[in-house]
Structure formats: structure tokens, C-alpha cells
Amino acid sequence: MSELEKQYRVKAGARLKLADYDPADKSQTANDKAARNAQVAALAPQLDALQDLLYAEGKRKVLVVLQGMDTSGKDGTIRKVFQNVDPLGVRVQAFKAPTETELAHDYLWRIHQVVPRNGELVIFNRSHYEDVLVTRVKGWIDQAETERRIGHINDFERLLSETGTTIIKFFLHISKDEQRKRLQERIDNADKNWKFNPGDLEDRKLWDAFQAQYESVIAATSSVAAPWYIIPADSKSSRNQLILEILINRLSALGMQYPQVDTRDWPKTVE
Template identity: 55%
Template sequence: MSIREQFRATKKTDIKDENAAAKPLSSGDKTADKLQIQAIAEQIGELQAMLYAANDKKVLVVLQGMDTSGKDGTVNGVFGSINPEGIRVISYKAPSTLELQHDYLWRIHQQVPRKGEIAVFNRSHYEDVLITRVHDWIDAAECKRRYAQINDFERMLSETGTVIIKFFLHISKEEQRARLQERVDDPTKHWKFDIGDLEERKSWDDYQKVYSQAIQATDADHAPWYLIPANSKTHRNLAIANIVLETMQDMKLAYPPAKKELIDLKVK
């Protein structure tokens, strides 16, 4: 079984049945695991150089998860060895007044990866079927329509050369409590703390339900969801790095063919 198969979600995935503390890839040596992550990150960087040079295919990585699940940490740990010219990280916040004047996918489509680029979405279009359902800003019928629209959108991206990888970073409620408390206790991390996170935490069970529903409704072979146990930050990065590496290796990336006019050319 490949690592992708090990973490692949299904149409029956229910988050509440998954163990957020699982560490199936861990060697038991945290230092060794971190060295492995760095080695894989460097391999991803080499593949990205080929992606950028060929200027043909594109990669979209979607990171979703509850507050403190480690989206920023994943960006740093997994994608930190990539040449900045070939990667873009987009963090989605509450939509602006201008964005609200358009359909909910308008701001998303503007940020999808260009040829030769990896785009990492730190939160994404999935917020429009998550927080909107938890707070009853849209009803079930509208949510179902959005699932269909998202499926169509992602299929279009895939059919036009974008490889899509979607990750749900799964932490336990107790782990979130500990991480939020750490931010409160450390003044240097106060900038990370939003009092609104405590209000959203009250809807924990509702979020687990709508996440499960969204994953079930939008998992597809061309846009797969991976459920990543994320209580361990090191294991989280190890799992995601391996999945990204496997996916990019399957893309059969290569540098463009040599230019005939440059063969045997001597620079004077």
C-alpha cells in the first residue's frame, strides 16, 4: 500500500472515527523523522524546479483544518525548500466587500496555479461549505449546489493541467485546547491568537460533521482528499511531504529537451 492509499479519504470517511494521534509513519525517533522530512522537502524542491522549467503542468495543494491544526507549520515544514519563484501561498480570510459582490469562487479562480507553479491554499473555497453551514448562513439545498459547483470547478482545473491534492489536518479537541492555551500563555504568540477562535471552538462537533460531509461529497480521483492525523506536528509534515512527493513523482516531470542550436556552442 502506498502512503497516499494509507491516508486517502473515501465517500464514507467520518472524521469522528479517525484517530488524530495516530503516527503510522513515525520511526519513533523524532530527530530522524525531521531529517527525513527535510530530505523529502529537498526532493520536492528538485521536482518543482522541473515543473517550473517545463512550464506545462500545475499543482494545487489545499490545506484545511480546525484552528491550530498546523496549516502554517505545514507550509514551512514541507514547502520551505522550494524556490520562491515557483510557489505561491494564498491565505484566505473572511471575504472582502468586493469579493462578496461576486460568486464565492471568484476570488478562488484568480489564485489558482499558473503553468509551472505550485499554489498552496491555506484555507480555501471549502470555507464556503463549512463555516457557512455551521452558522446556517446557507441552507442544505444551497450547500448541495455548492458541492456540485466545487466538483465541476475542480474537474475543470484537472482537465486543464492542474494536479490537485487536498489535505484535512485532523487534530483532537484536547490538542486544540492545548495549542490555544500555549498561545495565550506565551506573549510572543499573542499575535496568533484570535478571541473569535474560542467562539468557533464551541461548535467543534458541528465542524466535525460538516467537514465529514464536505469530504464525502467532494473526494474524487482527480481531486483526492487525504485525512492527516495532525496531533503530532512532525508526523503531520512527514505524511504530507510523502504524499506530495509521491504525487509529483507520478507526474513524470522532466526538464525541457535540449535546444539543438545550443549543442556544441562555445561561449567566447
């Protein structure tokens, strides 16, 4: 495991305090925004090559989970980190409020239908973790049900891992002040008005409750097979560089290989 991963990875079974993680930390990236963007541009082809290898090999699956408070940058991460990746083998799955059909099943039913298949990299924009975060903070489920669901999620991710899925989970960690700035920008900037949801202001009032619940849930679900990484996200360019480097490290470690093809009977030239 690289030093970069060690710094931001949550150890299995460890207690977690988000206050111990600086949302503005740039210790593993350049202090200059232009340099960070240049590094992302330089690294992006490596992720593209690894995704091509994943798709060609067709034996493994990769699930990337993005979670965070409102405005933490889930959409921006997808746009920037995966901008060079061939869309043929990548799929983004966003999760909103469950539909009537989804509510008629267990809460993991809609999740299991969209996990990656062989050779595919899937990015969850929000995820099954909403069912132990917002549901608990808003009081829709009690603590006993929350603990049952955390058990379900650990078992579900163990099932995915043991059947060939590499799971990489990122919590995009922003400060309350940075969220205020980004929400204000959505109000002030006409091009971003469509992103503003008045309900985000109600959730902002529950900031401390959400932070505490994230701490509890991440600590209970960061495992060897499905680790969480706390990514400082006040700086968008630093966030992108860190996630990109971690993804490259994790995918490189899989030891993927292109399929071996018997070419002995092939013609030497094409007429």
C-alpha cells in the same frame, strides 16, 4: 498508489467518520520526533527538485489545499514542508473573510483568480471549502444551498483537473484536546499572543458541528481527480513527514521532463 497514500486517502464516494482516523497516528512515521525531523530534512530536496521540474517544464499546474480546525497547523505545514522549495515557482494564497468586492461576485470568483498557472505550485491556506463549512455551521446558508455549492465545487475542480491542474487536498486532523493545548499556548506565550483570536473560542464550542460538516463535505468532494487526505496532525513532525511524502509521490507520478533544447548550433565553450 503507495501504501502511504492508500492509508490516508479518502476513497471517492466513501462514507467518512473522522472518529475512524486517529489524530495521533504515527504508524507510517518514526516514533521519535528527531527521526521524523531528520526524515523531513532528507526528503525536502526531492520536493525542491520536483518543483524545479514543474517550473521548467511549464506545462502543468499543482494546487495544494490545506484545511483544518483552528490551530491544526496550516501555517506550520507551509513553513516546514516547503522550506527548501524555490519561491520563484511557488505561491501561497490565504483566504480570509470576503471583501465587499468579492461579495459582489459569486463565491468562487475570488478563488478562480488565484489558481495556479502553468509551471506553478500554489498552496491554499484555507480555500473555497470555507464557503460550505463555516457558512453552514454558522447558519449563514441552508442545507439546499450547501448541496448546490458542493456541486459547484466538484464541477470547478473537475474543470481545473481537465485543464492540467493536479489537485491535492489535505485535512489536518487534530484532536479537541490538542487544540485546547495549542490555544492555551497562544494565550501563555507572549511570542504567540498575536495568533490568538477570541473568536476561536466561540468556534471551539461548535467543535462537533464542524467535525460533522467536515465529514459531509470531504466525503462529497473527494474524487479521483481531486482526492482528500486525512492527515493525523497532533504531532507536527509526523504531519510534516506524511504530507511531504505524499506530495513527492504525487508529483513523481506526473512523469515531468525538462524541456529538450536543440544545442547543435551552440558553441562548445564560452570565451
